[in-house]
Amino acid sequence: MKTGKVAESLFGGGSERKVVLCDGAMGSMLYGRGVFINRCYDELNLSQPDVVRGVHLEYLQAGAEVIETNTYGANSIRLKRFGLEARVAEINLAGVRLARECVDQMREKQGSEAFVAGAMGSLGDLTVSAEEAFAAFSEQVRALAQGGPGVGADLLIVETLPGMLEAEQAIRAAKAEAPALPLIVMVTVSESGDCLDGTSPEEAARRMTEWGADAIGCNCSDGPATVLSVIERMRPMTTLPLAAMPNAGQPRAIDGRSLYLTSPEYMASFARRFVQAGATFVGGCCGTTPQHTRAMRGALRALEAQATGVQAVESGAAARVVASKVEPPPLAERSRVGAKIATGAFVTMVEIVPPKGIDTTHELEGAEELHRLGVDAINVPDSPRASARMSAQSLCVQIQQRVGIETILHYTCRDRNLLSIQSDLIGASSIGLKNVLCLTGDPPKMGTYPDATAVFDVDAIGLVKIVEGLNHGLDIGGNAIGASTGFTISVAANPGVPDIDNEVRRFAAKVEAGAEFGITQPVFDMRLLEQFLKRIEGFRIPIVAGIWPLTSVKNAEFMKNDLKVSMPDEIMRRMAAAGSPEAARATGIAIAQEMLTAARTMVQGVQVSAPFGKYKAAAQVLGVV
CATH class of the missing domain: 3.20.20.220 (TIM Barrel)
Incomplete structure (x- = not known):
């Protein structure tokens, strides 16, 4: 397990391990602000920084203790689709700077403490080799970690990974390029409950633990119930902290727009269940909003206070x-x-x-x-x-x-x-x-x-x-x-x-x-x-x-x-x-x-x-x- 202020604050240790509330969706929040899906959302860090700042601040005001940079797709393989593969470092550095500005602003105004997670997503191409995946992840990690905690990202979150090839290479890249940063790695699963490459949650937990992640878990997928099932299956296979960050259900097409209809109260009820199942990091993925985060904050505060007396x-x-x-x-x-x-x-x-x-x-x-x-x-x-x-x-x-x-x-x-x-x-x-x-x-x-x-x-x-x-x-x-x-x-x-x-x-x-x-x-x-x-x-x-x-x-x-x-x-x-x-x-x-x-x-x-x-x-x- 990593040491240092960030690791101690977020991971704790043993029976003192606290529950950490992470933010929700960035992409669907930007979509809700009228940014069409044919845009490169990561590039908005450069062209529309105020929009990105606004989303970060909403999550912080709702009680998020960790906010992810708007860099989910800011790897060379995904950026190549938009002709931006040469701007990996620029986009990631801008993403960290925007998130850091928001965290600092909230600390100055309200005295609240939060951390910046450098976000990395799947590469979006199942045909890439292990070498290509390692190179893409390494380049992104270098940019996100530049300057170290407090300047660069405080930790790294690699999410929505379809299988073990990308999980292994992302972990290798993080350990090689930013060994001091805590690393959370999350897979996504299909309706069957297995990773998209067929790996079971049990096997995924075993492998990611062996490869050296600091926390593991499941995000995205088709909603809270599925992610809860994955967390319950992972728990016996690892002693690492677990992370649960589901979508707000499945999107529904309404008046030409894709909307997620799972209510904040429903997500909050699952936040409790994630913790009871052993999760340390709780948040949301596609379709979750600051309203969901606020409701989850209330649910988690209730759990934390139960033992306070x-x-x-x-x-x-x-x-x-x-x-x-x-x-x-x-x-x-x-x-x-x-x-x-x-x-x-x-x-x-x-x-x-x-x-x-x-x-x-x-x-x-x-x-x-x-x-x-x-x-x-x-x-x-x-x-x-x-x-x-x-x-x-x-x-x-x-x-x-x-x-x-x-x-x-x-x-x-x-x-x-x-x-x-x-x-x-x-x-x-x-x-x-x-x-x-x-x-x-x-x-x-x-x-x-x-x-x-x-x-x-x-x-x-x-x-x-x-x-x-x-x-x-x-x-x-x-x-x-x-x-x-x-x-x-x-x-x-x-x-x-x-x-x-x-x-x-x-x-x-x-x-x-x-x-x-x-x-x-x-x-x-x-x-x-x-x-x-x-x-x-x-x-x-x-x-x-x-x-x-x-x-x-x-x-x-x-x-x-x-x-x-x-x-x-x-x-x-x-x-x-x-x-x-x-x-x-x-x-x-x-x-x-x-x-x-x-x-x-x-x-x-x-x-x-x-x-x-x-x-x-x-x-x-x-x-x-």
Whole structure:
């Protein structure tokens, strides 16, 4: 492994290896700015430098820690098609200079640190010999590395290689011409999952490791899922850092233009999975944009922060205050809900959604009636589906102070950074809120203000660790806060998701982080609940089942298609057969009662939703009216 400032910053070592966010596409960004595909994009470094600078700056502003020079095709073999083969050095030097100017500009303005990667792509000609490939790569490396790190490129990235001939010669050239620069080498694969020359990812990983690359991986290809599969196959074959930089799906021809339609949120979800599969360098290729990079940055920050609470207590300044750690009260003494959970009693909860304005009359009257009927607690969602509503904390306080029934505060990571999260939670404890449901939160794109910015410093797992730390009297940095916040900690679970393996893994991580009971999404298929409970037997905590009284067949269709809730065909038929709105509501209540009866023997409580504020319907489901 290379040594030096750049290598230490980007590669780290052992368990301290950090995740590095690289930028996305340059070519498709230039195409989106009206540069036709018959142009030599690398030559734009000379003729239209401001356009190239603009792309670099957008990626840096989105959070990229490594930006690649606009030199993917700046080798003599590709440049020959445009009559530019004599200008290899000039084009590559200009590409490095532009990227360096942008990195320096961002450092001066914002103090952010980023690195310049000299980008080299495939030669674009499968008929070239090994000698020709070595010569072409060597010439480009010399230009990109001229001046050394901080002047020339800080590292080299060779990408979209179709097979082992080019991979070997690119590595040889880099080691010969710039032995001090870290080198990342990535292949591309076909739909079969193998390199274009037929080499398997396993064999490619073995060979590139032996030849001396500093990191290896896969880029381009036909999207995130394929690249994830390649990374998973490479991981057992090498100890090197892995790199994953997929296309944003396959391009689609729309109005005469090739567009990539994979959303930033989808790419962000795979950024997490790349890291979980062992990737150190994560970025994008064709079709990815600064919007994708920003979303991936949020996802990676969430992963990084998950372990922060534990690490802070175990190292550095936090080690000096570990003696201030306190034991929280027993679960049975923290809240009435906690007492029921601790003693194995059956818990009943009803969800009351905060209003969109300042008038809480309807919500307080509903809570009053539910309290009178014997419901144990009120669940208060936190801006569900990313809609702008009264804060959940405000409604919780009003319900507890004016009605007297205990509340469960839903708390999402979507809108708050680490400072805000801790401030909110310490404040919530001080005013008597003692039950918290830790959630990641729906992305803003789903809600009423899709252009709002998400934070996601942590996800639900990281949030549980923060709350667990506060319960032990320590903030995320290991500093004493004086006393335990005394929260009962609950988390969400969804037995009906398509990727149940990932859901089980995440639930296990939530339990390990400190969750004390779980609340499921609405359940309509008891087989799925039963299967989920069986899957979590080894780390099971008390489970409260979500129950939703359907109001119409349209409501059922929305749950199935928009919220992706598993909805058996039989339930759809029953709701469709209802002859009037009243009959539909009655059928929905009957189905919910059946779900409750079936779940009662499997779980320790139920949370009943009150669609459209119909609190009487929730009470009917519980059988208390």
